[in-house]
Each structure stands twice: as structure tokens, then as C-alpha cells.
Amino acid sequence: MTATLPASTTTDGPCSARLLTRSEDGERLRALLWAPGPGWRMISSAVLGGGIGERGWVLNAQVAHGYRRTDPDRHLAELAAGAGLEGPGVGLMTAADVSRHGRAEDGGAEAVATAGISVRGWAASPAEGTAVPGQPGTINIVTALPVALSDAALVNAVATATEAKVQALLDAGHDCSGTPTDAVCVAARVPVPGEEVHAFAGPRSLWGARLARAVHRAVRAAVPAA
Numbered sequence: 454m455t456a457t458l459p460a461s462t463t464t465d466g467p468c469s470a471r472l473l474t475r476s477e478d479g480e481r482l483r484a485l486l487w488a489p490g491p492g493w494r495m496i497s498s499a500v501l502g503g504g505i506g507e508r509g510w511v512l513n514a515q516v517a518h519g520y521r522r523t524d525p526d527r528h529l530a531e532l533a534a535g536a537g538l539e540g541p542g543v544g545l546m547t548a549a550d551v552s553r554h555g556r557a558e559d560g561g562a563e564a565v566a567t568a569g570i571s572v573r574g575w576a577a578s579p580a581e582g583t584a585v586p587g588q589p590g591t592i593n594i595v596t597a598l599p600v601a602l603s604d605a606a607l608v609n610a611v612a613t614a615t616e617a618k619v620q621a622l623l624d625a626g627h628d629c630s631g632t633p634t635d636a637v638c639v640a641a642r643v644p645v646p647g648e649e650v651h652a653f654a655g656p657r658s659l660w661g662a663r664l665a666r667a668v669h670r671a672v673r674a675a676v677p678a679a
């Protein structure tokens with residue numbers, strides 16, 4: 454994978470993510486890389502580096518339509534190594550063109566979203582005929598707050614980001630709550646002795662509200678209007 458800029462670390466938020474390019478199976482594919490280095494705790498539903506823990510980078514990689522590999526975690530690890538990344542990080546996949554992403558900032562909260570919504574629907578659907586073959590996630594959201602959050606607040610932040618995503622889809626005129634394979638990553642600072650660890654990140658909390666507005670605008674910018 455070749456970066457348009459050197460893959461050095463930075464303390465900037467995900468809005469400073471850099472665009473990387475690679476050739477794979479005869480196609481030119483892209484990825485977004487945010488590599489802030491140490492000092493961040495992340496919660497994610499990602500196939501690589503999911504869960505809660507300290508992470509030093511986030512790679513949102515585009516893959517070809519009709520993706521057939523059954524080891525996406527290994528594939529993402531290979532792409533990360535090819536970009537010179539070391540240590541634990543988060544790896545996301547999407548068939549969408551990640552160069553057409555949305556970025557937004559609100560009061561220090563930052564968000565980046567990539568979106569492809571050709572396969573979409575409502576989370577609660579009838580049981581019959583809802584099985585969808587495993588596919589790369591098509592709406593990926595990466596958001597960061599410059600403050601420390603408790604574990605519970607990190608979970609709360611994922612819910613807030615998801616609510617904001619659905620609101621953005623409805624505002625864009627789409628009759629859906631997302632795609633079957635959406636993914637999210639929320640980053641917050643590692644707690645520092647003597648500084649506040651925020652216990653809430655719901656949409657009416659200070660940082661949750663900022664996160665929600667940033668995610669809403671990022672998704673709205675990434676999703677085409679109906």
C-alpha cells in the first residue's frame with residue numbers, strides 16, 4: 454500500500470486521516486488512515502481490533518465489490534503492515550470509495566464517515582428472507598473526542614453515533630436505518646491522573662451532543678441524497 458503522505462503519527466483527530474492507495478487483483482483501491490499513536494482508547498465493532506482497548510491507528514480500507522475472502526481480519530492486518538503500522542489498531546472494511554468520505558467537527562468532537570448504501574434496510578426486519586451474505590461494511594464511522602470516557606460512556610457513545618447515523622439517513626431521504634454490516638469506532642483519550650473521566654456520552658450530554666452533531670454531518674456528507 455502506498456501513502457500519498459508518509460504514514461507518520463499525529464495527535465490530530467480522524468478528520469486529518471490520510472488517503473492511501475494500492476493495487477489489488479488488478480484494481481486501484483484506497484484506504485483512509487488515522488494514526489494518532491499512543492494515548493487513545495477506542496471502542497469498535499471492527500473485524501480487526503474490535504472491543505475496547507488502547508489503539509494507535511484506524512485503517513478504513515476499500516475492497517472490491519464481490520469481495521470473497523473469508524479472513525478479513527488477516528487481510529486488514531496485512532494491509533496495516535504494508536502501510537508501516539505497528540502495535541494494536543482498528544481495521545474496517547467497505548466496498549465504498551473511501552475517497553468520497555464525509556468529515557465534520559463540532560466543539561472538538563470529530564467524525565469521518567464512508568458510505569455505500571446499495572444494500573440497506575431496517576434493523577428490525579421480518580425474520581423471513583433477512584439473511585444477507587457476509588459483505589464488507591458499507592457505512593463506516595470513525596469519531597474521536599479529546600477527553601477521557603469511562604467504559605460505560607464509550608458504549609453510550611457508540612449508541613449516540615448510531616442514532617446520529619440513522620437521523621442522517623432519514624434526513625437524506627433514505628427509508629432505512631443502515632446496512633447489514635455497518636461498523637463504528639469511537640476514540641477517546643486515555644485517562645490522565647487529575648483530569649476528569651466523563652461518565653456520560655448520550656446525545657444530551659456535553660460531549661455526546663457534540664459527537665452526535667459531528668457524526669450526523671459526516672454521514673450526511675458521505676451519503677447521496679435519495
